[in-house]
Amino acid sequence: MNAPASSAAPVVGVIMGSSSDWEVMQHAVSMLNDFGVACETRVVSAHRMPLDMAEYGAAAAGRGLRAVIAGAGGAAHLPGMMAALTEVPVFGVPVPSRYLRGEDSLLSIVQMPKGVPVATFAIGEAGAANAALHVIANLATTDVALREKLKAFRARQTEAARAMKVPL
Numbered sequence: 408m409n410a411p412a413s414s415a416a417p418v419v420g421v422i423m424g425s426s427s428d429w430e431v432m433q434h435a436v437s438m439l440n441d442f443g444v445a446c447e448t449r450v451v452s453a454h455r456m457p458l459d460m461a462e463y464g465a466a467a468a469g470r471g472l473r474a475v476i477a478g479a480g481g482a483a484h485l486p487g488m489m490a491a492l493t494e495v496p497v498f499g500v501p502v503p504s505r506y507l508r509g510e511d512s513l514l515s516i517v518q519m520p521k522g523v524p525v526a527t528f529a530i531g532e533a534g535a536a537n538a539a540l541h542v543i544a545n546l547a548t549t550d551v552a553l554r555e556k557l558k559a560f561r562a563r564q565t566e567a568a569r570a571m572k573v574p575l
């Protein structure tokens with residue numbers, strides 16, 4: 408298990424199929440850190456570490472995780488398998504792949520059969536950041552301080568957009 412990204416007990420697990428996914432998945436961790444949401448990070452490869460994946464899923468709820476953000480590329484079965492292994496909600500991030508630019512990852516993650524959902528986000532950095540923001544929004548339904556941070560974040564985005572100028 409990698410060290411938690413903060414010293415508090417992690418409530419979000421950020422897992423990925425390979426260290427090569429970190430370039431994308433770091434955007435989820437960075438967003439969680441910005442909001443002060445404690446998370447842990449770990450490589451859990453579905454096809455190279457299936458037993459570790461099963462252990463991670465079986466222990467997730469008991470360890471206090473409230474969400475798992477899972478990123479993978481290509482056949483990208485990690486998010487769906489993790490959703491099958493735990494009742495903790497899973498948020499899937501399609502990582503861009505070498506040959507199909509992540510369209511394969513997206514379709515693999517989003518097309519879960521009925522009964523075991525994975526909330527699926529956009530390919531790449533935006534998807535990773537938005538997965539974290541969606542987890543934060545869910546946690547904020549029972550955490551007033553977090554809701555205020557989310558409102559402030561949105562207000563800053565609004566102000567930044569209002570300040571935008573179109574180049575002549």
Ligand code: RP5
Nearest residue numbers: 424425427428479480481502
């Ligand atoms: C998937 O295969 C990983 O999620 C990664 O996106 C992709 C390539 O993995 P590496 O060959 O870079 O380890 O399992």
